[in-house]
Amino acid sequence: MTDHQRKLLTVITEASLEHALCERIEQLGAHGYTITDARGKGSRGKRDAGWGASANIRLEVVCSEACAHTIAEALRKEYSDNYALILFMSDVEVLRPEKF
Amino acid sequence: MTDHQRKLLTVITEASLEHALCERIEQLGAHGYTITDARGKGSRGKRDAGWGASANIRLEVVCSEACAHTIAEALRKEYSDNYALILFMSDVEVLRPEKF
């Protein structure tokens, strides 16, 4: 892992959480985030309440591996029981490491 | 590959295919998908009909490697001759592997 390696954490969740989530990930150390509107289908958490199309957001954070794990774990604990929440992360190479 | 590794399959195609594509990828084993509206430019399949900006969708599926290959291969066979279709996949780590 060179010093240009970071994690891209992608969070797909309900649009109503946008404000709360953005505050939370900044508290947890993210230097920035990107949000796009999305729609989709998936099982909703543990409730198994069936499937439904709904307004979602797709939130991306590029940060250190430690920060990505901290954010992902916090969101999972705080939101996955009651909200549709998908989390995944991947390796990315950044050009300006001082920004992340 | 640990049991938290999955594939992220990204499909970029014409917006008119959204309904058909969603049905198809569920038939092929996807547990969910995320769609965002997109625009872009690219060569359109084999027709080489020039380039043009058009309404596209960007569809993402997180699933097993086998499922990602099944979906990608099926979409390629069924749509790439007649529609603009871009397919690529990457490695992602998921937090809750039971969901994918």
Next chain:
Amino acid sequence: MTDHQRKLLTVITEASLEHALCERIEQLGAHGYTITDARGKGSRGKRDAGWGASANIRLEVVCSEACAHTIAEALRKEYSDNYALILFMSDVEVLRPEKF
């Protein structure tokens, strides 16, 4: 690296740059690109002008590693001083390598 490996270059920047950026990346060798509207927060370049939500775009290019580095380096030089600009790249596997 098999011949199906490419780079996915993601550029997140100000919406006002869309036209100029699309022209530039085609000049630099991209065969296509995908754009989605986005919003977000981040430090704005070197100006440290504080943080603000603003209209962004998220531009994706799948291309060879050399092409991705050429585009990323050019955009960094030409835009990062005066515009909000995030660049990162990751490995992707494509199904139809002749298209990229």
